[in-house]
Amino acid sequence: MTDQSAKDNFRSYLATQGLKSTRQRDIILDEFLRAGAHLSTEELYLRLREQHPHIGYATVHRTLKLFAECGIAEPCHFGDGQTRYESSAGEEHHDHLICTDCGAIVEFENPQIEALQESVASQHGFLIERHRLELYGRCQQCQVFKNVVDTGRNERSSSR
Amino acid sequence: MTDQSAKDNFRSYLATQGLKSTRQRDIILDEFLRAGAHLSTEELYLRLREQHPHIGYATVHRTLKLFAECGIAEPCHFGDGQTRYESSAGEEHHDHLICTDCGAIVEFENPQIEALQESVASQHGFLIERHRLELYGRCQQCQVFKNVVDTGRNERSSSR
DNA sequence: GCTTAAATTGAAATTCAATTTCAAGAGGGT
DNA sequence: ACCCTCTTGAAATTGAATTTCAATTTAAGC
Incomplete structure (x- = not known):
């Protein structure tokens, strides 16, 4: 779109x-x-x-x-x-990787995961309408910084 | 636990x-x-x-x-x-299937999905700490009822 | 068992985002 | 232009989460 x-x-x-x-x-x-x-x-x-x-x-x-x-x-x-x-412009459905340190958000899509979701749902008799998948962790940058200083939230941290 | x-x-x-x-x-x-x-x-x-x-x-x-x-x-x-x-007593990590009609919540776990998540994360340089996966749809019961009457929220609907 | 400092409790107040209210203003069909 | 309806924006309200604070409870040290 x-x-x-x-x-x-x-x-x-x-x-x-x-x-x-x-x-x-x-x-x-x-x-x-x-x-x-x-x-x-x-x-x-x-x-x-x-x-x-x-x-x-x-x-x-x-x-x-x-x-x-x-x-x-x-x-x-x-x-x-x-x-x-x-x-939703210009994209298909996707999920999110969220850095718990700097708040960065990366989008991804993975058809294999989607397929497995369908499979799990049908095993339980569900008909999926939508889903939400979020992976929380540290992005590469914040893993590096983490090794230098560990003073809680990263100094590169954005707005909030 | x-x-x-x-x-x-x-x-x-x-x-x-x-x-x-x-x-x-x-x-x-x-x-x-x-x-x-x-x-x-x-x-x-x-x-x-x-x-x-x-x-x-x-x-x-x-x-x-x-x-x-x-x-x-x-x-x-x-x-x-x-x-x-x-x-968290007595269980490993799991994810959720949620019926959008009656609000029923079913827990499931799927190691294949977990593995794919790790794979996706590492492709983007992320180190996952935790994740959330929720599948929203209709449970079997509510699919059946849906065929009989479609008057919005199911009558079997719970509390809320 | 008593004392006492520190943590906890519960009712009420506060916060904060989301949402609604409502009077004034703007679309758009005729 | 007229009129009905929808929209706007400021302010009020809602609802869950969280904090405040005086009274109470806990538990560590006598």
Whole structure:
């Protein structure tokens, strides 16, 4: 799914649901697609505020939920108590590797694992609708740093 | 890990941390082990209140966190906005199948998936510390009911 | 067994993200 | 332009998690 098709998707979703296309929604979608990463409502709101201080937090929140509803964004919960949304543009389903030290997030996909999941599910009579697989550990960089100093969270650590 | 070794674990954890063994902690641990399932703080609190109305919610909350710290309980987040704790007694690591209709939770383990996870992680230079795998779908029962009536959440649905 | 310092408890208050409310404003069909 | 409906944004609310704090309990040392 390209950025453009994400926009088209969103427009037609709004149309079919009797919702309206607004300036704020366009701006939020643009910024969301530009950012690319796994953003929390808070983070996207802060980014938007730089150029568009008039857009409220509640609107960002509601718009992200709309993105999720129409399938152009996927909500993720990585255990830091915030909901993040990732763009579904340009990608198939994937899972995540998360560095417990610096917070880096790497995406991966592995058809063998997916196949085994199906197999496990059918053994238990389940029909899978979706799944979540997250691997938490240390990325290469943080393993290296770990050898030098071990003072808890790595100094390279990002924002949070 | 048996119930008894869980208790021993907890006791020695308290000892090494300079914490105290209290009546409330004993009661909460007993009830937690007895319940067995994936309990939220709220649920455990309510269960305890029947026999021990004097035990406060905050104490249950803090005690569950202690259980997690000393490794006799594992916190789980199944997307309903509540933290659940499952006992690590008597089991190896396992993952979850969750019915999106009736809320049933089935545990499973699959060494092949685990092995593939390690493989994926090392391809990306990660050293895994822990992981989370959850498969969401419909259990057998709910697939059957689904064929009869499709009125949203299944009538057999549990508590929540 | 008593004393005492330190940890614990429980009720209430607080935090924090998520969500809702509501009056004012903006889309878009006619 | 009119009007109905949806949307917006600030503020209020919710709900779970967490913290506060005075009273109580634990357990270590006499």
